Structures are given as C-alpha cells and as structure tokens.
Amino acid sequence: MISIRNIVKQYDGKRALDDVSMDIEKGKVFGLLGPNGAGKTSLIRIINQITAPDSGEITVDGQKLSQVHIEKIGYLPEERGLYKKMEIGEQVIYLARLKGLSQTEAKERAIYWFKKLEIQGWWNKKIEELSKGMQQKAQFVATVIHNPDLLILDEPFSGFDPVNAELIKNEILELNAKGVTVIFSTHRMESVEELCDSIVLINKSKKILDGKVKDIRSRYRNQTYLLEYEGISLQNSLNAPFEILSETEMDGLHKMKFHLGRDHQVNDVLEYILPKVAICKLEEIVPSMNEIFIETVNKAN
Amino acid sequence: MIMNKILLIIQREYLSRVKKKSFLVLTLLVPVLFVGMIGLVGYLAVNQDAMSDKKSVLVVDESGWFAGKMTNSSSVSFTFSTDDYSAARDKFKTSDDDYLLHIPAPLSGLQLLGKKKASALTSQVISEKINAIAQQHRLADAHIDSAVVANAQKSLHLEEKQITESGEKDTHAAVTLILGILFAMIIYMCLLIYGVQVMRGVIEEKVSRIIEVVISSVKPFELMMGKIIGVGLVGLTQFVLWIALSVGLSFVGGPILAKKLGGNPQKAQTEQVVKMHPNSAQAAAAPKDDNEMAEVMRSLGNVNLVYTLGCFLFYFLMGYFLYSALFAAVGSAVDNETETQQFVFPVTFPLIFTFMMAQSVIAVNPDSTLSVWLSMIPFTSPIAMMIRLQFGVPTWQLVTSMALLVAGFVVTVWAAGRIYRVGILMYGKKASYKELVKWFLYKG
Numbered sequence: 001m002i003s004i005r006n007i008v009k010q011y012d013g014k015r016a017l018d019d020v021s022m023d024i025e026k027g028k029v030f031g032l033l034g035p036n037g038a039g040k041t042s043l044i045r046i047i048n049q050i051t052a053p054d055s056g057e058i059t060v061d062g063q064k065l066s067q068v069h070i071e072k073i074g075y076l077p078e079e080r081g082l083y084k085k086m087e088i089g090e091q092v093i094y095l096a097r098l099k100g101l102s103q104t105e106a107k108e109r110a111i112y113w114f115k116k117l118e119i120q121g122w123w124n125k126k127i128e129e130l131s132k133g134m135q136q137k138a139q140f141v142a143t144v145i146h147n148p149d150l151l152i153l154d155e156p157f158s159g160f161d162p163v164n165a166e167l168i169k170n171e172i173l174e175l176n177a178k179g180v181t182v183i184f185s186t187h188r189m190e191s192v193e194e195l196c197d198s199i200v201l202i203n204k205s206k207k208i209l210d211g212k213v214k215d216i217r218s219r220y221r222n223q224t225y226l227l228e229y230e231g232i233s234l235q236n237s238l239n240a241p242f243e244i245l246s247e248t249e250m251d252g253l254h255k256m257k258f259h260l261g262r263d264h265q266v267n268d269v270l271e272y273i274l275p276k277v278a279i280c281k282l283e284e285i286v287p288s289m290n291e292i293f294i295e296t297v298n299k300a301n
Numbered sequence: 302m303i304m305n306k307i308l309l310i311i312q313r314e315y316l317s318r319v320k321k322k323s324f325l326v327l328t329l330l331v332p333v334l335f336v337g338m339i340g341l342v343g344y345l346a347v348n349q350d351a352m353s354d355k356k357s358v359l360v361v362d363e364s365g366w367f368a369g370k371m372t373n374s375s376s377v378s379f380t381f382s383t384d385d386y387s388a389a390r391d392k393f394k395t396s397d398d399d400y401l402l403h404i405p406a407p408l409s410g411l412q413l414l415g416k417k418k419a420s421a422l423t424s425q426v427i428s429e430k431i432n433a434i435a436q437q438h439r440l441a442d443a444h445i446d447s448a449v450v451a452n453a454q455k456s457l458h459l460e461e462k463q464i465t466e467s468g469e470k471d472t473h474a475a476v477t478l479i480l481g482i483l484f485a486m487i488i489y490m491c492l493l494i495y496g497v498q499v500m501r502g503v504i505e506e507k508v509s510r511i512i513e514v515v516i517s518s519v520k521p522f523e524l525m526m527g528k529i530i531g532v533g534l535v536g537l538t539q540f541v542l543w544i545a546l547s548v549g550l551s552f553v554g555g556p557i558l559a560k561k562l563g564g565n566p567q568k569a570q571t572e573q574v575v576k577m578h579p580n581s582a583q584a585a586a587a588p589k590d591d592n593e594m595a596e597v598m599r600s601l602g603n604v605n606l607v608y609t610l611g612c613f614l615f616y617f618l619m620g621y622f623l624y625s626a627l628f629a630a631v632g633s634a635v636d637n638e639t640e641t642q643q644f645v646f647p648v649t650f651p652l653i654f655t656f657m658m659a660q661s662v663i664a665v666n667p668d669s670t671l672s673v674w675l676s677m678i679p680f681t682s683p684i685a686m687m688i689r690l691q692f693g694v695p696t697w698q699l700v701t702s703m704a705l706l707v708a709g710f711v712v713t714v715w716a717a718g719r720i721y722r723v724g725i726l727m728y729g730k731k732a733s734y735k736e737l738v739k740w741f742l743y744k745g
Contacts, residue, residue: 048517
C-alpha cells in the first residue's frame with residue numbers, strides 16, 4: 001500500500017533519516033521500532049505531510065503522496081494534546097471536520113465512538129476537567145473518527161491503565177480486521193510480537209532491520225535449545241551431539257541450555273539422551289523481539 | 302476544500318473567544334466605563350461649586366478702591382473689615398475666615414495671609430479680581446473710558462479653512478489633531494491587544510500539543526491565517542459592540558444627565574472641555590464661546606466620514622495582519638509566554654516609536670520628511686498615515702503607502718509563516734535569532 005523510497009531528511013546538518021526505504025502492506029499492522037531519537041517521529045511526520053523530505057519519495061497505492069491522502073490518515077502523536085478549554089464532544093467534531101467530515105456526519109460518529117468507549121457521559125466536559133485516561137480515549141476517537149484507511153499510532157498505549165490499554169488494543173485489532181492498515185510505533189516489544197505482522201527497526205537514522213516478525217525471529221534462531229529432564233546429569237557425557245551452554249538443577253529437575261553440535265539434528269540429540277534420562281520438556285529457544293531489538297541496536301552501535 | 306478548512310478554523314478561533322466570559326465582561330464594561338467617565342467629568346465640571354470648598358476672605362482695604370467691588374465667586378467670598386489692619390489681624394486669628402487680604406493705601410505690598418497656604422486657584426482668583434478693579438480705577442483716574450480700552454483689547458479670531466477642489470472647507474487645527482491622535486491611539490492599542498492574543502493562541506496550541514494533530518489535517522500556514530483572521534474578527538466584533546453600546550448609552554444617559562444638570566448639554570460639554578485641558582497645548586482647542594463651538598462642530602462635520610473610516614479600516618486590518626503574523630511567529634518560536642519578551646520588544650518597537658512620534662512630530666508637522674517616511678514604511682504607516690490623513694495627504698502618497706503596506710503584509714505573512722511552520726514543532730530548543738533565520742531557510 002505505502003511504498004517509502006530513499007527518504008533523506010536533514011535538520012541543522014544532522015541526518016534524521018538517511019536513505020530509508022520500506023514497504024507497508026495493505027491491511028497489516030506494521031511496527032516502526034527504534035530507540036529514542038532514531039528518526040521514527042521524523043518519518044511519521046513525513047508520512048503525515050507535516051514536513052517534507054529533502055529527497056526520496058512516498059507513494060500510496062502507486063500514487064504520489066499528496067493532500068488528497070490527508071483525509072485517509074488517522075494520526076495519534078506520541079505527545080497527546082487537545083484544546084484544554086474546549087468541550088470534548090465539540091472538540092472531536094472540530095477535528096473530524098478538519099479531516100473533511102460534515103457537521104452531522106461528525107456528530108453521529110462521535111456519538112457512536114463515545115458510546116463504544118464508554119465516555120458519552122463526558123461529552124460536555126472540558127479537557128482540563130478530565131482524567132488522563134479519559135483524555136486519551138477522546139484523543140483516540142479523534143484519530144479514528146473519519147474512518148481512515150491508514151492509522152499511524154505513536155506509542156498508543158502510553159497513559160492507559162492495563163484495562164483501557166487492552167480496550168484500545170482490541171479497538172485497533174478490530175479496525176485492522178476491517179482492513180485498516182496500521183503503522184505502530186512503540187518501545188513495548190511484547191505488544192509488537194502480539195500485534196505486528198512486520199516491522200522495521202531504525203537506529204541512528206538508518207534502517208537496520210526489516211521483515212515479517214515471524215521471519216525475523218526465525219532468522220535470529222541460533223540452534224539453541226532448552227532441555228528439562230530428570231536423572232543423572234548430562235554434564236560429563238562423552239561424544240554428545242550438543243554443546244552445553246548452562247545447566248541448573250533444582251529438586252532433581254535439570255534445566256540445560258545447549259547448542260546443537262555441528263552437522264547434528266535435534267533428533268540426534270533425542271536419540272543420544274533417550275536411554276540416559278527422563279525427558280520432561282524440550283524446546284527451541286527463539287529470541288524475543290526485545291532481545292533482537294537490543295542485540296541489533298547494540299551491534300549497530 | 303482548503304477554504305472550508307480555513308473557515309472552520311476561523312469559526313473555532315472566533316467562537317471560542319467570543320463565548321468566553323471575559324469577552325462579554327470587557328465588551329460591556331468598556332462602554333459603561335467610557336460613558337460613565339464622561340458623565341462624571343461633565344457632572345463635576347458643572348457642579349464644581351458644590352464640590353469645591355468655598356473660601357472666605359476678610360479684606361482690609363486701606364485704599365478705599367475696592368469696597369463693594371469685590372464680587373463673590375463660586376470659590377471665594379469676600380467680607381470687608383472696618384477695623385484697621387493690626388486689629389483685623391488679631392481678630393482673623395480666631396475668626397472662621399480662611400484668608401486675610403491686606404491692601405495698603407499706596408497699592409504696593411499687598412498681602413494674602415492665610416491659616417493654610419492658599420491654593421493656586423484661590424490666589425489666582427483673588428489676584429485677577431484686584432488687578433481688574435485696580436486697572437479700572439487707574440483708567441478712571443486718567444480719565445480714559447474703560448469701554449474704549451476694552452474695545453482695543455478685543456482679540457481677533459482666526460478662522461481656518463482649507464481650499465479643496467470642492468470649495469473652501471472649515472477646518473480646525475485642534476479638532477484635526479485630536480482626531481488624528483485618537484485614530485492613532487485606537488490602531489496602536491488594537492494592534493498590540495489583538496496581536497498578543499494571536500501570540501497567546503499559538504503558544505496555547507503548542508503547549509497543549511494539539512498542534513501536531515491539527516497540522517496533520519491542515520497546513521501550518523492555513524492554521525496561522527485562520528487564527529489571525531478569527532482573532533481579527535473578534536476585534537472587529539468588539540469594536541462594533543463598543544461603538545453601538547457607547548452610542549446607545551449616551552442616547553439614554555445624555556438627556557438624563559442634561560436634565561440633572563439643568564442646563565443645556567452643549568454648554569456643559571463646552572465647559573468640560575475647558576476644564577479638562579487647562580494650560581495644555583490643547584487648551585487652544587478649548588472653544589471659548591458658542592461661536593467657536595459651532596466651528597468645531599462644522600469642522601467635525603467636514604471630516605469625510607467614508608474616506609476617513611475607509612482608510613481607518615484599511616490601515617487597521619492591514620496593520621493588524623502584518624503585526625499579528627509577526628506575533629504568531631514569535632509565539633511559535635517559544636515554549637511558554639515568559640520566553641516571549643526578547644522577541645516581543647523588537648516586534649512592538651516600531652509601533653511604540655511611531656506612537657511617540659505621533660504627538661511630537663507627525664501631528665505637529667505632518668508634511669515633514671520624517672512624517673512622510675513614517676507614513677510610507679509598512680511597519681509604521683498604520684499609525685503615521687492615520688494622523689497625516691486628517692491634515693490632507695496627496696493621493697499619490699496615500700496610494701503608495703497603501704501599496705507598500707499590502708506588499709509588506711504579504712512579505713511578512715510569508716516570512717512569518719515559514720518560521721511558524723518549523724517553530725510550532727520545536728520543543729525545548731531555546732530559540733535565538735540565528736535559529737529563526739535557519740528555520741526560515743528550511744526547505745519544504
């Protein structure tokens with residue numbers, strides 16, 4: 001759906017984005033990851049046409065990104081904010097109308113969303129009179145009210161308690177199921193694994209990793225396994241088809257991490273240990289997105 | 302489409318301000334205060350006797366020239382003592398009289414003794430009276446008819462007229478001056494008040510972080526223009542309401558006041574003008590008789606209302622756009638209002654400078670080189686030209702000034718917009734002038 005080609009953006013001689021390219025598939029949840037100051041916000045602002053790139057091009061469905069796309073995008077910035085002295089109902093309608101909705105349409109949908117998020121009782125309250133969570137919900141409504149095809153969410157869960165974070169997550173997934181493409185920028189890696197189909201990792205203004213979450217994780221597998229067993233320790237086994245990385249024992253239960261030996265399969269390991277111990281559990285250790293994130297960034301630095 | 306969005310922004314900026322309680326209070330309060338102040342001043346001017354404390358003066362007249370001739374006035378009353386000076390002086394110490402006036406036989410060494418220091422007004426009134434009487438007495442001694450002298454001393458009245466294509470017009474230098482200063486003051490105050498409102502609005506959007514959501518829907522320039530126009534309309538609304546309310550109040554309040562005063566209102570007004578400007582340059586303007594009052598009215602009537610108001614509207618709006626764009630740029634460059642000072646002063650400096658020049662240079666010498674230049678430069682012309690206009694300005698100068706102002710407006714709004722679009726997204730960066738230039742040069 002969105003194709004980002006060789007984007008360069010410079011501020012004060014410092015590169016915020018250095019030749020960044022990526023493709024965002026239609027109807028998928030796309031994770032935009034990276035440490036603070038990596039250039040995520042710069043890229044988001046360029047997609048939102050708040051700023052323009054120095055060079056490079058963005059196309060949406062093969063069409064050059066332009067003013068006509070603004071009404072198709074819903075943007076939730078990391079730094080939330082609404083007019084403090086304005087009533088939230090009125091405010092959401094105003095923001096919806098700026099996205100091209102008519103007054104009646106805006107009001108109808110605002111009422112629908114306020115009911116859905118259970119904030120209809122606060123319609124006439126000013127933002128400054130609301131709790132933080134309530135403000136965030138109103139802001140979320142303002143982001144999705146115009147039925148955007150593309151949602152850009154920058155840390156959407158910050159400021160929510162776990163119950164409301166779950167509520168918002170389900171709303172996002174529901175929209176995604178209806179075909180809305182989501183760009184999701186966050187530091188919370190567990191939500192990345194849960195939500196994202198594919199990701200891009202940006203560090204120091206450069207793209208250092210991208211692909212489907214599944215593929216990336218399997219790419220980072222390094223033939224390490226965890227074995228839990230009972231019986232005599234395998235530590236001093238001879239000619240074993242594996243290399244032991246660590247082993248602990250508690251109440252007779254051994255936990256051993258090992259690396260597959262050269263030219264060996266998992267089956268070889270099973271064959272080797274079957275006569276020796278009672279196997280409780282054997283699993284491959286797949287690195288989490290969090291570990292991959294830290295490892296990749298550290299390597300790049 | 303884009304126009305729709307600007308309209309939407311204008312609407313929000315306008316309504317959110319007009320709906321505020323402070324707007325209502327200010328709109329109602331100013332005319333009430335204005336009319337009330339005029340009423341009070343008028344009332345005090347007419348009822349001054351009631352307000353002022355009457356001083357009684359005991360007179361010891363050894364010359365015999367003054368007996369029976371010292372008429373009592375609203376603030377001073379005289380009683381003549383039959384005692385000699387030293388006895389009268391002793392009595393005065395215990396009497397209720399405020400002052401003792403001693404007039405010795407050869408008229409020299411006159412003294413006014415008081416329990417308190419005499420006020421300037423009291424001593425002036427007394428001294429005028431004795432001088433007038435002494436003069437008449439001396440004239441009579443020299444066998445000169447006082448009527449002849451009075452006739453000789455009559456001052457000549459100079460009537461001012463301006464020759465225009467449509468004939469001679471009555472003018473009145475003082476009226477022109479006051480009108481000019483009035484217009485200049487209104488423009489000066491409004492540019493500052495509403496300019497600062499625009500700046501505050503920009504800072505509010507920046508501080509509350511709504512800005513990023515809004516400019517993902519509209520262009521920063523559209524938001525800036527929407528805000529400027531919206532606040533400008535608030536200003537115009539306030540203007541219209543002020544004028545309407547003031548006129549309404551004076552219509553209702555005027556006759557009541559006049560009835561209370563028991564005199565004709567015009568007379569009261571005349572006196573009030575006299576009292577309001579004692580000894581100042583404007584005293585020249587104080588009409589001294591009904592004849593001159595009529596001249597003032599004629600002169601006011603001769604002000605071309607459509608021309609003057611048209612020009613006023615033009616200079617007010619263009620000046621407002623120009624300055625509010627600058628204020629918007631300042632607002633975008635800072636994170637909170639306390640940081641604005643370093644930028645606000647340079648922005649307001651031309652305004653303050655012109656306003657100071659207004660009374661001392663432009664109004665006194667409207668066609669001097671400095672005045673002409675000030676009325677041409679876009680940053681100073683809204684004030685300077687409104688003053689010069691009252692004295693008559695060649696059409697080519699007016700057209701040039703207006704064209705320059707429009708050009709200045711376009712350039713300023715464009716430049717301010719370029720700073721604004723970057724500034725509103727910058728947080729925690731101490732903006733310096735160098736920084737502003739950089740922002741201005743940013744691409745895209």
